[in-house]
Amino acid sequence: MARKTINVGLVGTKFMGRAHSNAYVSAPKFFGLKADVVLKAVCGRDRDAAKAFAAQWGWERVETDWQALVARDDVDLVDISTPNNLHKPIAVAAAKAGKHVVCEKPLAMNATEAQEMVEAVEAAGVVNTVCHNYRRLPAVALAKQMIDAGELGELYHFRGVYLQDWIASKEFPLVWRLREELAGSGAHGDLNAHLIDLALWLVGPIAEVAGMMKTFVPERPMPDGTGTGKVTVDDAAAFLARFEGGAVGTFEATRFAVGRKNGQRFEINGSRGSIVFELERLNELGFYDNTDPAGRHGFRLIHATDPAHPYVGAYWPPGHNVGYEHSFINTVADVVNGIVDGTDVHPTFADGLATQTVLDTVERSAASGRWVAL
């Protein structure tokens, strides 16, 4: 059988556009993929910038209109790395055009949009994946293996924080991420989305939540210097949760934790053991094994760079770190193989909808001052 080629069309040329481009370049080199990957076309609104980006990363063609990109016959997979307000229209159009879709997180502006996206991709029967890239860091994927194997036993607690500080200065301008019409929400959709995705994946469905949202700085300078504008999203968002399986959870996201740059941390406690992960030390997984002999208990620091750990075989020998970008490279590897095999590539849009539903429910809880069931 002839070896397949997957032609990729990317929308977006900023932070995520770079991270995804690098992944399409690198995944075929580190992994023995089941198909070839071609960087066929990239779309950015500014043609010159898009051309420069294409030249830098090796994209063959440039579009300035995402509809044109989606319409291209020579594109098999559409990658949506745009601001959140464009996720739905692009994804729905791509699915209707029969393209596989990879979409940045959060999946949508709200659950209604997400629902529409799920229906579109399921109707089209295309591979669909939300880019919750942290699932595919070796240490996190290892945590999943351990939980599935029962190494933590019955689960009691999920405890997650995602702490950043990039807008803590009151002088920081009103960028798109601080405007509800473009971003949907603030730290909540940006950061809690990651924690929720991990919690749903690792612990299971959430039954009810009680939330709190906070905007510390309500007005900020406009990026173009034209006075100030209103911040319409949360600076911080926290919530309590009860999982269907009996565990309880705490979640917190903020952009005002001065000193924390990419401070994602989660801990899961179960009857047989506990795990703890910190994103700024992403090669490590803390593991407490409650079955260790008396007097020899302790959190052990698993350096998840061993061939026995997920994805690591594609890279370097034990003790040699991978970085942030490898989460995307691993995602692309799974997406490419999933397309060839015709299998789901988690987290699917349905998984993204579940996360979006929790996000929305937390917002409703915060607005009502009550616990709200999902």
Added chain:
Amino acid sequence: MARKTINVGLVGTKFMGRAHSNAYVSAPKFFGLKADVVLKAVCGRDRDAAKAFAAQWGWERVETDWQALVARDDVDLVDISTPNNLHKPIAVAAAKAGKHVVCEKPLAMNATEAQEMVEAVEAAGVVNTVCHNYRRLPAVALAKQMIDAGELGELYHFRGVYLQDWIASKEFPLVWRLREELAGSGAHGDLNAHLIDLALWLVGPIAEVAGMMKTFVPERPMPDGTGTGKVTVDDAAAFLARFEGGAVGTFEATRFAVGRKNGQRFEINGSRGSIVFELERLNELGFYDNTDPAGRHGFRLIHATDPAHPYVGAYWPPGHNVGYEHSFINTVADVVNGIVDGTDVHPTFADGLATQTVLDTVERSAASGRWVAL
């Protein structure tokens, strides 16, 4: 003027009785106190056990009835290290008898009791202190100094957890701490009480809370082997909070975090900097100084064992750790000097009432499923 002597009467001979006894022995040796301290009498219900305890720690007399101890003319200060249900009756009686009072935390079974205790000590005009000992670890006292000096700027976040695992096994028996009539509450009153006290002291008053309480194991073996009994307190309790000053907070206490033994950790983020403290590394305070020069930022690990740090001058040279028990020794030092000087020794019973009020309000919130204002 003649040097004063303070005669201490202690009620309780278990964990806290030992910790307090050691503090009364050691404080006069490490510190140059303003009065002499005499271990006058100790009270325990089992006379033989109390006598053995007295011999071990140097208490001159033994009582088996706390009312007898409180009635002694030769006792100036009553120290209440009993289960929680006895705090109020002993404290009120001691105050009425004109004794100074040190009481273990939480101050009472509920805010109503605490209110009564405050009124008693204030009417009597005696020194009154709740033993929230962690305030007086050098690293924590340093945090207070820094916040008061404005080194963290405007405060945005308090984030506290207190994680233990000593009842995680379902075979663990139904001890007094798991019975509401003796303990008031479970992890909540035992552990969140510490976090709340620290939060009120370091960040300020709390305006409203939303809480969640959870009992994972509802039935446990009786300690005497006579079948099983119902657990009537929480195994875990978490809550969200809004502070009056604008900061937001998350709090979590549990006895089901397998692998965490005395896992208290709190972090405070402000506009000028952040601090982080972990009880299992109690000599250290993490400090992020947002005014450090570009490219030189980072959480620094202050080893709070320098003469420049609170209480440290009484002990050892830089780099030489103190332990858990020093929090009690420092407390006794401040209590003794406070009695001589006639000054308040924080946290007073009024402070303890404030903590108790937050505890109660969280319970009401958890029961009602709503945010509740204080």
Added chain:
Amino acid sequence: MARKTINVGLVGTKFMGRAHSNAYVSAPKFFGLKADVVLKAVCGRDRDAAKAFAAQWGWERVETDWQALVARDDVDLVDISTPNNLHKPIAVAAAKAGKHVVCEKPLAMNATEAQEMVEAVEAAGVVNTVCHNYRRLPAVALAKQMIDAGELGELYHFRGVYLQDWIASKEFPLVWRLREELAGSGAHGDLNAHLIDLALWLVGPIAEVAGMMKTFVPERPMPDGTGTGKVTVDDAAAFLARFEGGAVGTFEATRFAVGRKNGQRFEINGSRGSIVFELERLNELGFYDNTDPAGRHGFRLIHATDPAHPYVGAYWPPGHNVGYEHSFINTVADVVNGIVDGTDVHPTFADGLATQTVLDTVERSAASGRWVAL
């Protein structure tokens, strides 16, 4: 002026061949380089394996004889990623053919060879670099900036260890790295070479050394199963050093530190401050600033992922880790720009000779049981 193209010829397709290939692919994408990079030809002894490697990584041509690769007119830069015994012949031939040369470390089998290599590249006037890749991790490059700026003051101590454990099992076979005729030495040339390079760069020239070498397992199974063979290199090597500038140093390399996978760690103490680096947490630099105010001293953890830090601007936002491979990507970026600019790219072969001379002197010291001056 026309934009320049640099055609690369790589010798070696194993661990280092992969790391270098990735760097040639990625450097032009992350950085705005001054020339284009073409992966022109790769050389491996097994033609099929080399062809597969070339297909994977994008090398245009395959050679099986390094002399053929060096002789190619269309190669501008020869990259030597072979076992150590081939470094000298390839480098000398490449220089004579007028090619720029990048050579893996250690530069040579001994200082005599290294001297010959230096003479060859200097006679040819080609750019020449030894791949001591760790110099170009952002955290290490930051350390260099800080030392050069006087932030550590007068230097007193260098303290380096490089701990691994991959041959600690007695069943591990007699691979090429354990045979003197192919590797020159064991842990010493492999691992101490890195430490020495860093020490010479960061602290300055070494005046004299006293060394010790140890082989714990003198006989091992042959890789092909044909009985056992003699280990002819060291399993561990340690030495003391006096630097010309007055500092003193300790160095240790081993492959028998069970649990340490890539455990490089170094600390430098000076009058104004200290730095500490650990390779398994390669995004971090510990920094103690002796000019911090009293009571606020502590090692701060600089997460070297800020735009203010070297090389970081090419990658991701603050808090987003880079990995091991970025040390090579950064090296390629500097080599490419250095070739265009006609400037030295440190560490040059002369620097590699200096490291080799220390390595050799330590061996002589260990053999003689005496301090030996350089």
Added chain:
Amino acid sequence: MARKTINVGLVGTKFMGRAHSNAYVSAPKFFGLKADVVLKAVCGRDRDAAKAFAAQWGWERVETDWQALVARDDVDLVDISTPNNLHKPIAVAAAKAGKHVVCEKPLAMNATEAQEMVEAVEAAGVVNTVCHNYRRLPAVALAKQMIDAGELGELYHFRGVYLQDWIASKEFPLVWRLREELAGSGAHGDLNAHLIDLALWLVGPIAEVAGMMKTFVPERPMPDGTGTGKVTVDDAAAFLARFEGGAVGTFEATRFAVGRKNGQRFEINGSRGSIVFELERLNELGFYDNTDPAGRHGFRLIHATDPAHPYVGAYWPPGHNVGYEHSFINTVADVVNGIVDGTDVHPTFADGLATQTVLDTVERSAASGRWVAL
């Protein structure tokens, strides 16, 4: 049989005098000792200071001449907490007077003195102990148990540093510890003595050493302001060692590691596992178990505060730290019980002599520039 009383006479009222006094007070309280302990007499040259010290710590009598103290009939145990030059005369006199002897480390000014001391105590048949207190930190005592139980397997490496910075400033005065006639040596005898004691205890006898000593600041202000004086000891000392059992070791002590206050750290690597200890986190022992299953390896952080750990049962529940001073309390407990039982209390003077011999041999090696066998 009547319960025994041990009357203690202490010589020295400075840092060690305080630490030992506290231990004699506290040990009988925390432990159920086999004899009563009486703080009978303390000796200090300044009578007023000694009286104040005695009042503070509870010593019954004061002497200003150590010979008078040793001569007292009512003293059973002489504790020598003086500068090093007085260790020998006091110990020999005490032994001749039939007193048990506890002596601060290093045992003597040199091995010749130490030999004389060993002979004196052995001739007298008295209990004799050098106060290498770190042996009795729970985490270190646990390490010993583990090694003795074979949990580390065959030992390959000992790697110890003891880093301080208290004299790094050139303005620091010429105190007694910087004068050879009073201290014997500098960082070497003060700090390497601890490392050597631990290495001999945990790994076994040392066969040969190669050393280096360094004085960074040769002249310092006199403490009394009368000009400057010559520093006659080392500021830093490092050495390599070969153990008789086949392991190799590195040792380093310095008072110039800016930022390190009490930075003792040692690591031992064996075929079955490794341990690592850091004095500034003295409740923790790192342990790598090489028999853990594939993919689950990692250094685990044993918080040595469990009843399963040595000495811990005398103190607090799991997770509650002990401090520096507990090493002395545990020592006193063992000494008292040893006296009653008539058993050796390690490290004996013979063990101290072994350490002293290594210290001396390192000095000879440093002077000669050669490896020297013991």
